[in-house]
Amino acid sequence: MTRKQKRLSVIVAGLSFLALAAGLTFYALGQKASYFYMPGDLAVANLAPGQRIRLGGLVEKGTIVRGQGTTVSFAVTDTHDTVKVTYTGILPDLFREEQGVITEGSFGSDGVFVADSVLAKHDERYMPKEVADGLKAKGVWQETQVK
Amino acid sequence: MVEIGHFALVLAFALALIQTIVPLVGARIGSDRMMAVAAPTAITGFALTALSFAALMVAYAGSDFSVVNVWENSHSLQPMIYKLTGTWGNHEGSMLLWVLILAFFGALVAAFGANLPASLKANVLAVQGSIGLAFFLFILITSNPFARLIPAPVEGRDLNPILQDLGLAVHPPLLYLGYVGFSICFSFSVAALIDGRIDAAWARWVRPWTLVAWIFLTGGIAVGSYWAYYELGWGGFWFWDPVENASFMPWLAGTALLHSAIVMEKRSALKIWTLLLAILTFSLSLLGTFLVRSGVLTSVHAFATDPSRGIFILCILLFFIGGSLALFALRASSLTAGGLFQPISREGALVLNNLFLTTATATVLIGTLYPLALEALTGDKISVGEPFFNLTFGPLMVPLLLLVPFGPLLAWKRGDLLAVAQRLMAAFGAALLAALVTLFFIDGGSVLAATGAGLAVWLIFGAATDLAMKAGFRSVTFPVMLRRLVGLPRSVFGTAFAHAGLGITLIGLVGTLNFGEEHILTMKPQQTVEVAGRTIRFEGIQPMKGPNFNEDRAHFQLINAGGQVTATISSSKRFYPARQMPTTEAGIKTIGFSQLYIALGDESADGSVVARIWWKPLVTLIWLGGLVMMMGGAVSLADRRLRVGAPARRKSKPVPVASPS
Numbered sequence: 001m002t003r004k005q006k007r008l009s010v011i012v013a014g015l016s017f018l019a020l021a022a023g024l025t026f027y028a029l030g031q032k033a034s035y036f037y038m039p040g041d042l043a044v045a046n047l048a049p050g051q052r053i054r055l056g057g058l059v060e061k062g063t064i065v066r067g068q069g070t071t072v073s074f075a076v077t078d079t080h081d082t083v084k085v086t087y088t089g090i091l092p093d094l095f096r097e098e099q100g101v102i103t104e105g106s107f108g109s110d111g112v113f114v115a116d117s118v119l120a121k122h123d124e125r126y127m128p129k130e131v132a133d134g135l136k137a138k139g140v141w142q143e144t145q146v147k
Numbered sequence: 148m149v150e151i152g153h154f155a156l157v158l159a160f161a162l163a164l165i166q167t168i169v170p171l172v173g174a175r176i177g178s179d180r181m182m183a184v185a186a187p188t189a190i191t192g193f194a195l196t197a198l199s200f201a202a203l204m205v206a207y208a209g210s211d212f213s214v215v216n217v218w219e220n221s222h223s224l225q226p227m228i229y230k231l232t233g234t235w236g237n238h239e240g241s242m243l244l245w246v247l248i249l250a251f252f253g254a255l256v257a258a259f260g261a262n263l264p265a266s267l268k269a270n271v272l273a274v275q276g277s278i279g280l281a282f283f284l285f286i287l288i289t290s291n292p293f294a295r296l297i298p299a300p301v302e303g304r305d306l307n308p309i310l311q312d313l314g315l316a317v318h319p320p321l322l323y324l325g326y327v328g329f330s331i332c333f334s335f336s337v338a339a340l341i342d343g344r345i346d347a348a349w350a351r352w353v354r355p356w357t358l359v360a361w362i363f364l365t366g367g368i369a370v371g372s373y374w375a376y377y378e379l380g381w382g383g384f385w386f387w388d389p390v391e392n393a394s395f396m397p398w399l400a401g402t403a404l405l406h407s408a409i410v411m412e413k414r415s416a417l418k419i420w421t422l423l424l425a426i427l428t429f430s431l432s433l434l435g436t437f438l439v440r441s442g443v444l445t446s447v448h449a450f451a452t453d454p455s456r457g458i459f460i461l462c463i464l465l466f467f468i469g470g471s472l473a474l475f476a477l478r479a480s481s482l483t484a485g486g487l488f489q490p491i492s493r494e495g496a497l498v499l500n501n502l503f504l505t506t507a508t509a510t511v512l513i514g515t516l517y518p519l520a521l522e523a524l525t526g527d528k529i530s531v532g533e534p535f536f537n538l539t540f541g542p543l544m545v546p547l548l549l550l551v552p553f554g555p556l557l558a559w560k561r562g563d564l565l566a567v568a569q570r571l572m573a574a575f576g577a578a579l580l581a582a583l584v585t586l587f588f589i590d591g592g593s594v595l596a597a598t599g600a601g602l603a604v605w606l607i608f609g610a611a612t613d614l615a616m617k618a619g620f621r622s623v624t625f626p627v628m629l630r631r632l633v634g635l636p637r638s639v640f641g642t643a644f645a646h647a648g649l650g651i652t653l654i655g656l657v658g659t660l661n662f663g664e665e666h667i668l669t670m671k672p673q674q675t676v677e678v679a680g681r682t683i684r685f686e687g688i689q690p691m692k693g694p695n696f697n698e699d700r701a702h703f704q705l706i707n708a709g710g711q712v713t714a715t716i717s718s719s720k721r722f723y724p725a726r727q728m729p730t731t732e733a734g735i736k737t738i739g740f741s742q743l744y745i746a747l748g749d750e751s752a753d754g755s756v757v758a759r760i761w762w763k764p765l766v767t768l769i770w771l772g773g774l775v776m777m778m779g780g781a782v783s784l785a786d787r788r789l790r791v792g793a794p795a796r797r798k799s800k801p802v803p804v805a806s807p808s
Contacts, residue, residue: 003487010490014502021506021543025513028538029531033518036528054530066749070667070757089667090748090759093380093720093729104530 034104039081047107055083055113056102064097076101076113087115149214152202153293156243159195159250160283162188166253166276170269174341182269186257189272192279193254196247203243203292204234213299216240216292222305222725224695232316233306238440238456239292241319245436246282248320248327252356253279256331263348270338271331278330281463289456305695305725314374318367322394325364326432329401331356333429336422337471340478345418353425354408355784361401362780368394369773380731380746382761384659384769387536392515393435396508400428403504406497414494414559416487419479420501426475430468431508437464443519492562496554503547510539548602551649552609555642556616570616574608591662599657606650610643641783645776652772658741658765665762667748671755675706678743679762682706683716688756696723698732701747701756705736718745718758740765 036054037045047053055076063075063084073086085103095101095118103115166188173181203216207230212218220237221230235244253275260268286292309315335353339345371394376384385391407421437443441457488494514531521527552574556567582601585592617639618632664678670685677683686702700719704712718734734745741764748757 007487017502018506021510021539024542025510025539028535029513029517032534032538033529033531036530054528070669070748090380090746090757093731 036102038078039076039083040078042081042083049109050106052104052106054102054104055085055115056100057083059095059097059099059101061097073112076103083113084111085113085115087118089116089118091118148202149206149211149293149295152199152206153291155195155199155202156283156287156293159192159199159246160280160287162192162195163276163280163283166192167273167280170276171273171341174266174269174273177266179265182265185269185272185276186260189250189253189257189276192276193247193250196243196250200234200243200247203240204231207231207234210303211299212301212303213295213297214292215294215296218296218300218303220306221303222695223302225306225311226694228313228316229306229311233310235319236306236310236315239286239290241323242282242286242290242440243292244319245323245327246279246286248323249275249279249282249330252328252331253334256334260352263352264346266342267335267338267346267349270341271334274334274337274341275330278334278467281466285456285459285463289459303725305723308696308721308723308726308728308730309378312374312378314370314378318370318374321363321370322367325360325362325367325401326394326397326435328356328360328363329397329404329425329429329432332360332404332425333467333471336425337474339422339482340471340474343478343481345422345482347415350408350412350415350418353421354405354412357401357404357408357425358780358784361398361405362777362784364394364398364401365773365777365780368398369770369777373770376766377733377735377744378730380733382665382733382744382746382759382763384766387514387531387533389515390439392511393438396511396515397428397431397435399504399508399511400424400431403501403508404428406500406504410494410497414488416494417498419482422479422482423475424501424505426468426471430464430471431512433464433467437461438515489561491557491564493554493557493559495562496550496557499550500547500554503543503550507540507543507547510543511536514539545598545602548606548649548653551606551646552612555610555613555639555646571609571612574605574612577608578602578605580604585657589662593661596657596661599653599661603650603653603657606653607647610647610650613646614639614643637786638783641779641781641786644779644782646779648772648775648777648779650772651768651775652770655740655765655768655770655772659763659769662764663762663766666758666760668758668760669751669755670758671753674755676760678760679764681743681762683743683745683760685756685758686715687754688750691719693721695725696721698722699747699750701734701745701758703734703745703758705743716743716745718747720747720750737767740767740771742766 034052034054035045036056038057039055045053057076057078060075060077060082063073065073070090071086071088072091073084075082075084077083085105087103087105102119103113104117104119105113105115108114166185169188170182170185173179173184203214205211206214206217207221208227210217210221210223210230212221216237216239217233220240221233225233233240235241253272256263256268256271256275260271263271332353335349335356339349368391371391372384375386375391376382404421404424407417407424410417411421437457437460441460443457514535518529518531521529552571553564553567556570557564578601581604582597585600586594586597589596614632614635615628617635618628620628623631666676666678668676670676672685672687675682675684682705684704684706686704688699688701691698691700698719698721700717703716703718705714705716707713714736716734716736719732721730721732722728723730731746736743741762744761744763746759748759750756
């Protein structure tokens with residue numbers, strides 16, 4: 001090979017490697033990223049069965065039911081629509097009634113959302129960003145409440 | 148004292164302005180006197196910033212709640228150590244620490260750069276000064292830590308309880324020493340572009356600085372990871388959280404830079420690439436600062452939520468990244484390029500390393516920024532987490548780790564792949580054995596675990612093979628070999644340690660992710676549970692009182708086969724009244740390299756408690772591996788050929804030309 005050909009082949013090899021990595025990245029973004037919904041968005045969301053999503057909202061007052069071993073069930077609401085959620089495990093320290101929460105998991109066949117992780121944030125005034133935006137859009141929550 | 152701190156900060160800002168302009172102009176018009184301004188202003192600027200930081204620390208130590216920042220982040224009952232570390236446990240204070248470290252690195256160049264060419268030194272300090280200028284302005288305008296509160300409140304609002312911890316006391320300084328340390332490489336690169344030339348002094352200076360920054364960044368990430376592991380009570384050590392990625396990206400790019408700088412130093416090739424990589428590495432540091440400090444993220448780490456700050460940092464980011472890349476585009480073609488070389492050679496291996504590491508950096512970058520971009524453009528909110536990174540970052544790491552042992556064994560210029568492969572046969576055998584044992588003889592062994600274990604052993608034995616071969620294994624007698632081993636350059640040991648450290652971390656990952664156990668159960672007092680063949684008995688819960696918190700402390704006992712109590716583990720839920728905030732203090736018992744980890748859930752009236760108990764085999768190796776990598780970096784830094792006070796200047800060697808084949 002001449003020097004030029006050699007350089008060319010190195011460049012081609014490098015570029016095809018990058019293309020492969022880029023392809024993998026975009027495939028992964030399509031497949032592995034989970035979308036965020038509020039309870040009210042679900043009617044139009046058109047979810048595939050078993051699709052992983054993140055469901056956020058407020059923990060509705062008076063819906064937290066413990067028992068059944070370490071399984072906890074509660075309802076997540078955006079003040080208009082409500083979704084029932086079950087979760088097995090230890091809830092975060094800041095999980096409380098009427099606090100913002102994000103749960104991640106998928107819907108079971110009975111329409112109950114089975115969460116495998118529950119996030120509440122480490123700050124008593126903190127409202128998860130997605131939840132805050134969603135509630136603001138519905139006009140039931142204002143920025144001043146966090147300050 | 149507080150006003151002195153504020154005043155010193157304003158003075159430091161003014162000095163940074165001088166440090167930016169005068170030496171730059173001086174280098175342009177060739178005025179020695181103007182260039183000589185750089186060093187004293189850099190050193191004085193550092194002294195003033197240090198004074199300013201000390202003033203804030205004194206305010207924290209004395210619980211001076213007339214300072215807004217102290218009131219918001221401290222409490223008179225806090226232990227003194229957390230009063231002091233609270234100085235940087237908040238947005239304003241941590242930005243002050245950021246500029247302090249920036250000024251510190253500038254002062255180091257000023258103090259020890261006597262043998263640098265005058266114009267290079269002047270330009271480096273000018274660029275360093277300009278970064279300082281931007282961030283001093285940022286602090287003074289948007290994040291003044293010295294703002295007063297009149298009348299002064301009687302009591303402070305306490306430091307965020309999860310930050311009241313020794314791990315988080317040392318994490319930010321280490322991380323910033325790494326992050327900001329790359330500013331020196333950036334300044335050297337921009338200075339070279341301004342100067343329009345890269346000479347031997349440039350190459351000799353950049354590598355040790357990269358190494359120093361890399362060592363600290365490695366430490367910062369390791370400490371941060373361990374802190375998240377024991378303090379958040381989730382038992383996880385890495386969440387692919389954007390804030391973690393923000394520190395991981397400069398680390399990946401910095402690791403690439405470390406390797407390309409070797410090629411540049413030894414073979415004076417890859418010059419322009421190294422220069423670009425240095426710019427990109429610090430750009431990623433700046434991006435990380437933006438992500439963390441602007442509050443654009445939804446993240447457990449993001450405490451800052453003021454958009455005006457975000458826009459300010461974004462402007463700084465755009466100016467420095469855009470400016471340096473534009474300068475690069477204009478000037479790079481005028482720099483003398485290095486020579487080409489054979490693909491099968493040490494250089495070639497290092498180029499492959501760079502290809503993998505920069506691509507990996509890019510996948511992390513995309514995974515971190517894509518959700519932000521998507522939300523800004525379409526309003527869709529997505530989260531990109533572990534599944535994404537497993538699919539993109541993972542596949543890139545496997546071939547990279549496979550190639551690691553080959554690199555140091557290949558000769559410069561023209562390597563013999565077959566000979567190297569033969570030398571690595573023993574390491575390969577050990578790796579294969581480890582993989583097979585994991586797959587067939589350990590419960591729960593999977594193909595993934597076997598691959599991981601094999602790769603880890605491959606890395607460690609590969610590193611050992613390199614040392615043995617360089618000492619003359621098989622070709623000389625044993626005593627001669629030992630003597631040669633001791634006489635090897637320290638950088639050879641550095642490489643071996645760093646690569647072995649990577650293998651050690653990998654063993655920890657394989658152990659924890661594949662062979663761990665997790666139990667979630669409600670335990671009544673005196674109830675026992677079997678975890679990984681060990682019996683744990685719950686003794687009961689006791690209320691306790693700390694200096695600024697109350698806690699419910701649960702006691703567990705570890706019981707051996709004979710019924711004897713071998714250890715007690717206490718795990719608690721704390722409540723900090725000042726912030727009305729609960730935290731979890733996990734109970735951890737280290738057994739060998741493994742750990743038992745107990746976190747508490749809710750308590751019932753009958754004295755029973757929900758407990759989450761993990762068995763984490765070999766988990767400590769994850770961080771010990773990081774420590775070994777740091778040690779490798781430190782040993783390499785001690786290599787006399789790499790001394791910062793570089794030896795007498797020599798003429799640059801002629802560029803090797805690849806022979807056509």
